[in-house]
Amino acid sequence: MKILSVKNDQIKHLVHLKDKRDRDRHKEYIIEGYRELLHAKNAGASVKKIFFCPDLFLGQNEFELLDQFGCEKIECAPDPFMKMSYRDRPDGLIAIANQEYKDTIELKKILSKKAPFIVVVESIEKPGNLGSILRSCEATGVDALIVCDPKTDMHNPNVIRSSVGAFFLVPMFQLESTVAVDLLKSCHLDLLATTPHTDKFYDDVDLKKGVAIVLGTEQLGLSNLWMEKATLKVKMPMLGKMDSLNVSNAASVMMYEVVRQRRHANCI
Amino acid sequence: MKILSVKNDQIKHLVHLKDKRDRDRHKEYIIEGYRELLHAKNAGASVKKIFFCPDLFLGQNEFELLDQFGCEKIECAPDPFMKMSYRDRPDGLIAIANQEYKDTIELKKILSKKAPFIVVVESIEKPGNLGSILRSCEATGVDALIVCDPKTDMHNPNVIRSSVGAFFLVPMFQLESTVAVDLLKSCHLDLLATTPHTDKFYDDVDLKKGVAIVLGTEQLGLSNLWMEKATLKVKMPMLGKMDSLNVSNAASVMMYEVVRQRRHANCI
Numbered sequence: 192m193k194i195l196s197v198k199n200d201q202i203k204h205l206v207h208l209k210d211k212r213d214r215d216r217h218k219e220y221i222i223e224g225y226r227e228l229l230h231a232k233n234a235g236a237s238v239k240k241i242f243f244c245p246d247l248f249l250g251q252n253e254f255e256l257l258d259q260f261g262c263e264k265i266e267c268a269p270d271p272f273m274k275m276s277y278r279d280r281p282d283g284l285i286a287i288a289n290q291e292y293k294d295t296i297e298l299k300k301i302l303s304k305k306a307p308f309i310v311v312v313e314s315i316e317k318p319g320n321l322g323s324i325l326r327s328c329e330a331t332g333v334d335a336l337i338v339c340d341p342k343t344d345m346h347n348p349n350v351i352r353s354s355v356g357a358f359f360l361v362p363m364f365q366l367e368s369t370v371a372v373d374l375l376k377s378c379h380l381d382l383l384a385t386t387p388h389t390d391k392f393y394d395d396v397d398l399k400k401g402v403a404i405v406l407g408t409e410q411l412g413l414s415n416l417w418m419e420k421a422t423l424k425v426k427m428p429m430l431g432k433m434d435s436l437n438v439s440n441a442a443s444v445m446m447y448e449v450v451r452q453r454r455h456a457n458c459i
Numbered sequence: 460m461k462i463l464s465v466k467n468d469q470i471k472h473l474v475h476l477k478d479k480r481d482r483d484r485h486k487e488y489i490i491e492g493y494r495e496l497l498h499a500k501n502a503g504a505s506v507k508k509i510f511f512c513p514d515l516f517l518g519q520n521e522f523e524l525l526d527q528f529g530c531e532k533i534e535c536a537p538d539p540f541m542k543m544s545y546r547d548r549p550d551g552l553i554a555i556a557n558q559e560y561k562d563t564i565e566l567k568k569i570l571s572k573k574a575p576f577i578v579v580v581e582s583i584e585k586p587g588n589l590g591s592i593l594r595s596c597e598a599t600g601v602d603a604l605i606v607c608d609p610k611t612d613m614h615n616p617n618v619i620r621s622s623v624g625a626f627f628l629v630p631m632f633q634l635e636s637t638v639a640v641d642l643l644k645s646c647h648l649d650l651l652a653t654t655p656h657t658d659k660f661y662d663d664v665d666l667k668k669g670v671a672i673v674l675g676t677e678q679l680g681l682s683n684l685w686m687e688k689a690t691l692k693v694k695m696p697m698l699g700k701m702d703s704l705n706v707s708n709a710a711s712v713m714m715y716e717v718v719r720q721r722r723h724a725n726c727i
Contacts, residue, residue: 332698430600
């Protein structure tokens, strides 16, 4: 049965999932877009239901992708589809998936490998920042992203959108800061914090060993907890009059410094 | 005269400036926020009129800052102020300024200095990306940002907001790509383009000489024009399955590589 009306209950249900409370209540989230669904498929995400609107398809392979999913697939007219979409240019595919949280056993396994490369974000607020940090994690081969005490929901549609699929590719764990600190410490990782109150530059410390880059909030930086537990405190050169960078930009520079050092030492 | 009504014509005029066409017609733009106005003042921006709402002030120094401006200052009640604001947490200061474009004579002067460090963004679409690139330019001491054939307006309120004041600190020029290429070439700068189709990594080339980092659009990367004129073609390690980064993140990594090389060679 093709959905024609914007008032259809299934359409309304998906629209409600744009709201965090509804996502939490149903333990579901939204995945929109061909590329995102492709990555979700490859990553084995638990997709529950896909709405599709052939009139809006941008490519040739949409039906082929749909065939790969065993879940319920529902055709929609453009109007109800547009009501669900959160994009300027929807591509005719939007899905509901079950929220899944990886457990710490899996994280411990990752931490036991040689020279793990971890990124921790504390109390991050903006979904777009979390999404683009995920993209940089994916590009730099980060082993796990640990999201501590988040102020944004990691299943926010804007996280998934701005991650351009990296959401499904980077192992992501949500933990309390105290738990994460203990876990990382017990595995002898260096905890790298950025602060202006140090003489060491980020590119003058050895990042070839196991390391967790720890990033604070957009507004306030890192909490005392992380700052006190940090084993490496570094600063980034600030050559202008201000003393701040966008958190995802700072994160990316640090991540690529890890890659640079490891690549030049033939570790990767 | 304190403005009490949201229907006041001056309030309406500022609200209209959120629209690009109105900004272009009046050659004006909006500056919101204490920090932004402080940087605007220090940079000598042409501020025309400031609306203020003491009930919304977050700090102690707002009146002191207002005193530094010789322009018209108009008190507003919270309702009309909220109508103008584009922030979640307005801080009671919002202004109208005259659009100013720096001319190429000033750019030529910058390009004639020793080892200029330039960033070029081609056809950038998202105001938030341009804003955070400005922040990184400010932090890394970029001498000028050249915005070519923009698809976003550099006076968009979200550019100014996401630049957190860097908008007023980084010399910014708007040029056609063909003009910018000729100008940079005539000053013998290296044009550095990022592309997967090369063997050279970005951190294996010499960035201590005069260089322009050229960045393409979010969707399509660099145009043929820039790609053909590039004197250095480099790639960034991509260790995952995807092959893309957020443009402001890629930009920041490249900018900090310039800083890293110059700092280690004692050039800065």
